[in-house]
Amino acid sequence: MTDAPPLAASLADYRRRRPEEGAVVELFESLLADPGPVYERRRLAGHFTGSAWVVSSDGQRVLLTHHRKLGRWLQLGGHADGDPDLAQVALREAEEESGLADLVVQPGIFDLDRHAIPARGAEPEHWHYDVRYVVRATGSEVFAVGEESLDLEWVPVVQIAEDPTSDESLRRMAAKWLGRA
Numbered sequence: 180m181t182d183a184p185p186l187a188a189s190l191a192d193y194r195r196r197r198p199e200e201g202a203v204v205e206l207f208e209s210l211l212a213d214p215g216p217v218y219e220r221r222r223l224a225g226h227f228t229g230s231a232w233v234v235s236s237d238g239q240r241v242l243l244t245h246h247r248k249l250g251r252w253l254q255l256g257g258h259a260d261g262d263p264d265l266a267q268v269a270l271r272e273a274e275e276e277s278g279l280a281d282l283v284v285q286p287g288i289f290d291l292d293r294h295a296i297p298a299r300g301a302e303p304e305h306w307h308y309d310v311r312y313v314v315r316a317t318g319s320e321v322f323a324v325g326e327e328s329l330d331l332e333w334v335p336v337v338q339i340a341e342d343p344t345s346d347e348s349l350r351r352m353a354a355k356w357l358g359r360a
Contacts, residue, residue: 184309186211186227186263193288196341197305203291210308217308218259220351225306230256230287231278232352234336238315241336241356242322243349245329248299251346252334256309257339273314276325281318289313290349290355298357301357311352 192210193295194204219223232241243252258267270284290311298304317328322331326330340353 186265186276188345189310192199193291195345196287198238200291206293207291207310216261218261218263222256223303223305225308226239227259227265228256228307229259229265229272230254230292230311231269231273231277231282231284232311232356233273233282233314234356235320235333236316239335239337240333241339242273242279242316242320242331243334244276244327244331245308247327247329249297250284252349253334253346254311254349255348256311266275266312269310269312270314276292276327277331278323278325279316279318279320281316283315283317285315290348291354292351294348305326313356354359 187208190204190207194201199305206327210217210225218227220226234240242253242255246253255273255276256269259268262268266284272284273279273282289312292308292309292311294307296305320333324331336353336356339349340357
């Protein structure tokens with residue numbers, strides 16, 4: 180486990196670094212203030228998830244999954260399953276979904292995204308409050324496609340940023356990554 184700051188402190192830090200995203204931060208803070216099980220998928224009104232912007236050791240590429248359930252190319256990530264340390268959730272999901280070892284999560288929230296997950300089977304449509312972290316590959320970049328993916332691919336960040344058909348949140352993260360100081 181890391182010594183990650185509680186989510187409230189991390190959200191405050193994110194708001195300080197990204198004041199233009201204050202309205203999004205407020206949505207996440209409202210969920211955090213809810214007394215319900217906000218880190219568990221059974222809270223169908225909305226729950227926290229953790230995602231990983233997995234970057235190659237040279238920082239030029241990002242590992243994307245062709246998500247089996249959603250049928251779209253996205254970043255790796257998943258449900259918190261009761262774990263309030265969303266940086267660790269992102270790291271765990273990245274390791275499980277890619278088979279990569281030697282991944283390192285960088286401190287601080289990289290991106291926030293609230294999005295609807297469509298109804299599937301008996302599960303109704305619900306909201307994911309996705310807290311995203313940069314996870315750096317520091318060893319082998321040879322991945323293994325897991326059961327949650329149709330495929331995985333290292334994609335140049337510039338390609339994502341310039342492709343109008345890419346997922347909007349992927350383009351936003353690519354722009355953030357390319358614009359980092």
